[in-house]
Amino acid sequence: MTRPLPDELLKVPHRRDVPFARLTTLGVGGLCRWLFEPTTELEAQAFVRACAREGLSWRVLGGGSNLVVLGDVEGPVLRLALPKVACREGRRFTAPASHGHIALAEAAAEAGLAGLEFASGIPGSLGGAIRMNAGAYGREWIDVLVRYRFLTPEGELVEKAPEPGEFTYRWSFLTGGRVVLSATAELADGNPATIRAKVAEYREKRGTSQPLSRRNAGCIFKNPPGQSAGRLIDQAGLKGLRVGDAEVSPEHANFLVNHGHATAAEFAELMDRVQAAVLERWGVALEAEVEIWRDDPGASLQGH
Numbered sequence: 001m002t003r004p005l006p007d008e009l010l011k012v013p014h015r016r017d018v019p020f021a022r023l024t025t026l027g028v029g030g031l032c033r034w035l036f037e038p039t040t041e042l043e044a045q046a047f048v049r050a051c052a053r054e055g056l057s058w059r060v061l062g063g064g065s066n067l068v069v070l071g072d073v074e075g076p077v078l079r080l081a082l083p084k085v086a087c088r089e090g091r092r093f094t095a096p097a098s099h100g101h102i103a104l105a106e107a108a109a110e111a112g113l114a115g116l117e118f119a120s121g122i123p124g125s126l127g128g129a130i131r132m133n134a135g136a137y138g139r140e141w142i143d144v145l146v147r148y149r150f151l152t153p154e155g156e157l158v159e160k161a162p163e164p165g166e167f168t169y170r171w172s173f174l175t176g177g178r179v180v181l182s183a184t185a186e187l188a189d190g191n192p193a194t195i196r197a198k199v200a201e202y203r204e205k206r207g208t209s210q211p212l213s214r215r216n217a218g219c220i221f222k223n224p225p226g227q228s229a230g231r232l233i234d235q236a237g238l239k240g241l242r243v244g245d246a247e248v249s250p251e252h253a254n255f256l257v258n259h260g261h262a263t264a265a266e267f268a269e270l271m272d273r274v275q276a277a278v279l280e281r282w283g284v285a286l287e288a289e290v291e292i293w294r295d296d297p298g299a300s301l302q303g304h
């Protein structure tokens, strides 16, 4: 069945049939049939309102660094293309959700502001990082976040300070059709040399423990309570397990890497095989940490 898209939606800048291989760090997936890339908050709002009115289900994409796409996606996908300009007011740093996450950490360091060093090795966009409450080395976004703007699933614009319960470990309530538009961090005055040294130390740690020379999506499985997913996978003898061009990294067992031409089907099979082997060996059911997008069963959409 084919369903026509409303005119208000088609006014928002969009592209057709974009391969997810170009939209994600892992570099696999089918086609993104409808990629909407609003360049203003108003266009983003028009997108959300039009989808809400039509009862269309849609998804939001950031830098695609926490995502495994396992087929074509027929429904609309929103990827903000707001101008990537960060602005500083005193110790506060505000940036649009489409701003590169690592670039933001670097800009804060350049400005002599401390507090975002943890973010300096986490790829993707600021919006994805806020949504995921991304963090590393004992710090996470909620430690510095003081205000954020987002759209509700109905397209209302809200600006507020974070409240208890809205952000927890690698989770926030900004799901289910909420779209982060921008965020403000409260940072501290710091010595640029000290900040740069910390950034270099964190990067060095990542460089020696993660397979950064191959395309990947970060840690694939969540750590089960009190255990390390990487260790369970490693001790099940799975490092180096390969399906086509998809492989369990020999350097870090919780990273699955793309040797260049891996397909979505190969990744799906590799993930299944890792989960089955860990269940059989340790009796532990591993859950995905990355978000997985599979083919939508819904109708295909048509412009006119």
Ligand SMILES: Cc1cc2nc3c(=O)[nH]c(=O)nc-3n(C[C@H](O)[C@H](O)[C@H](O)COP(=O)(O)OP(=O)(O)OC[C@H]3O[C@@H](n4cnc5c(N)ncnc54)[C@H](O)[C@@H]3O)c2cc1C
Residues within 6 Å of the ligand: 025, 059, 060, 061, 062, 063, 064, 065, 066, 067, 080, 097, 121, 122, 123, 124, 125, 126, 127, 128, 129, 130, 131, 132, 133, 134, 135, 136, 170, 174, 178, 179, 180, 181, 210, 216, 217, 218, 219, 291
């Ligand atoms: C090499 C590597 C290392 C990593 N290391 C870390 C780490 O140390 N710590 C860590 O926390 N993560 C890490 N990650 C995972 C990932 O980088 C983070 O989760 C990142 O914050 C995701 O941002 P993104 O823009 O790429 O989001 P995407 O992957 O595009 O999307 C992730 C989720 O966020 C949602 N989303 C994206 N943008 C928005 C928005 N504007 N509004 C609402 N929802 C949105 C998507 O719908 C999806 O649910 C790593 C990944 C890689 C590849």
